[in-house]
Amino acid sequence: MIVRAARRAIFIGLVAGIAGWHLSLVGLIPAFAQRRLVGDTLTFSYALLIALLALAAFATGRRYPGAAQRIPWGVLSALVSSLMLFLLALLVTHLNLRQILLNATPELARVLTFGGGASGAGLVRLLLIGLLAGLFAGGLSALPRPWGRVIVSAALMTLLLGLLRDVLGPLLPRVVTSFLYGTAGLSLAGAVVTFLLATVLFTLRWSLRANAVTARATAAVPATVRQPVIQALLLLILASVPLWAGLFLSNVADFVGFYILMGLGLNLVLGFAGLLDLGYVAFFAVGAYTMAVLTSPEVGQRFTLDFWVALPIAVVTTVLAGLLVGLPVLRMRGDYLAIATLGFGEIVRLLVLSDWLKPYLGGAQGVTRIARPSIASWRIDSPQEFYLLVLISCLFAWFLSVRLRDSRLGRSWFAIREDEHVAQAMGINRVTAKLSAFAIGASFGGLSGALFASLVGSVVPASFSLLVSINVVALLVLGGMGSLPGVVVGALALVGLPELLREFQEYRLLVYGIVLIAMMLFRPAGLLPERIHRRELEEAVEEAREIAPAEIATGRG
Amino acid sequence: MVLLETSHLTKRFGGLVALRDVDLVVQERAIHSVIGPNGAGKTTLFNCITGFLVPDAGDIRFSGTSITGLRPDLVARLGIARTYQNIRLFRHLSVLDNVLIGLHPHINYSLLDAILRTPRYRRAERAAEREARELLAFVGLAGKEFFTAANLPYGDQRRLEIARALALRPKLLLLDEPTAGMNPHETEEMIRLIRRLRDERGITILLIEHDMKVVMNISDVVTVLDFGEKIAEGTPEEVRRDPRVIEAYLGRGAASGLGPSTLPLPGEA
């Protein structure tokens, strides 16, 4: 029994250690050492190393019911990981591996040992931190119900605030900024206050939700009043972004918006209808290039159209492209469909890159001087102004998604996703259902592409790589397939965050990989999973007048 | 009145003849059972009728018109619904949505109606929901509308499958071993439900069933398949005494030795 538990703890510790080796040797750990999060000591890489040790302890401990087993075995795992890290520090100090492993520098040894170096002092320091991380993780998971989660959320919140110093600093009032932030990252006092505030906030949120009295109080305000109020508030906040966000943030917000649009589009195809389209970038490209060709004087030569004329044409063209892709793959499922659509994405990219179509699409140089929209005399030019256009488009796509989801067409998509054979036996025409998913889903991507082309002012084939498709699929997986709020969260996390954190840029794919694997293991349904779909409350209220009270009670259940 | 008629129906899978020259006549408002040993071709018969398999030869006529080779969704729209030997629900959807999907062909509004939520959309959706709830109540699932289908207990899943099939407002319902895996009490209830389908809703039932007690109990007509061929047909009484049937079930030589008493009498279940 004990031997097996020990073996397991050591194994997990070794795995975490190897993960640490990997992150170190690809350069992520040394690169993140530049970024200070709290005060002058806690760097991003230290936070990552501590998280790694704590994670090892947590993974080991979660198998056991009580703290008495969780903590010791968790600590053992964390210590094993610490030893592994120290071993790497020793190796890079005493052997010259830099010929092969670029990042195996003595500097790495210093980072790995939390400043102690590959000596006895470093070892002691590393083991101590391992012990603390193990105790912390074990203790946390042994805490009663909400506390572990509250503390982890608050800690993450604090780290995030530290990471976003350069972005948030200029936005907040000067007093707040100078208190919260030091020369780099949060000041110590700022970190403590942030952590405490976040703890209070998360506790409050949890207890409010769990509290029957408040639940009844919110229920007392009819949904017909509550919902519009919440929606109006949200809208106001969203619409005010250009007022307080600077050029940089607005630009990021625009790009997040483009991905939200694509995410909502692919969500119809993949989330609702279950059709794995790995070539979604094709629609983005068709929208962008249609806008480019129609409005730029560089290609086609004969004419240029106004943005507002070109936009609907771009969307309609993408719908046609959606049908074109949908038709040949109607009979395909799963892997075959994924491969075929992957091919379509590449075909579109190669077409726009080709010399053959160069007179029309600009070849490798792409197309520049794409029109910006203007309303009367107001030229929508800056990212801030453009944001409003993006926001309206996203709201429109969201609105359409909701309406479609609640219609018989939406239900026929769900049926196809769940069991295509049975869907047909229920009288659903799979050709119409699939093609409509492809066509409507494509149109959101086309809209996104057209807006993108106009904002950037130019298109080049390189912008339409496979990576875009992968991004969109990944944000759906992260947020939760079929969940509309999930699309927004996914886009913010996978597109917004990396834009804000310059360190992430280089290791973007690595982080993606880690995030997706972690999702598959711990939350396969996504961060905001699609809940069992219920009719709108408003209709339940209407219904209330017509059916027996007993039925309503169960209907709400 | 003949509702469904197959003539010379033949289906081959490579060298295997799953159905050979099967002639079947299902009378309106009958409970008609199809029995036969494993692999006799019963499910294949269902798949041919519902359009999922295209027969190699022969004709299938429903209400007088030929439906041979017709697309499955069109067959469904004509009024043929089915359930599956291994339950096939839309597992991740709510119980209510499962039934609403069955109502798909009967909900009439355009995409624009849905997007704008016009009165027409609201009326149609509300009527659909009412009908779905009514069907769920009919099969005994009232109050479970918002359960996830996969979370229902086994017996309820079978009922839900029937409710979903009923949502098509079928004239003919094909049930593929509806009592498989049920305990005697659940089986009893299922028999009652099948009777009510015919008596209260006027639905013709074509039933595949392994449980002889059930078959003998509720069938008006029994057709026996063996190795893809129809070997007997008639009332439960007649089939029960047919030496070819006994032979098919018990092996050669059994017909003379054991006699008809091995198959239970009607009403015994």
Ligand SMILES: Nc1ncnc2c1ncn2[C@@H]1O[C@H](COP(=O)(O)OP(=O)(O)OP(=O)(O)O)[C@@H](O)[C@H]1O
């Ligand atoms: N799609 C298929 N491809 C190839 N062979 C098939 C296919 N479907 C059925 N068969 C074969 O046809 C024969 C009849 O199968 P069928 O499923 O109709 O039998 P059944 O009477 O329903 O049997 P059971 O009582 O076990 O359900 C079997 O030998 C089966 O292996």
Ligand SMILES: [Mg+2]
């Ligand atoms: Mg069968």
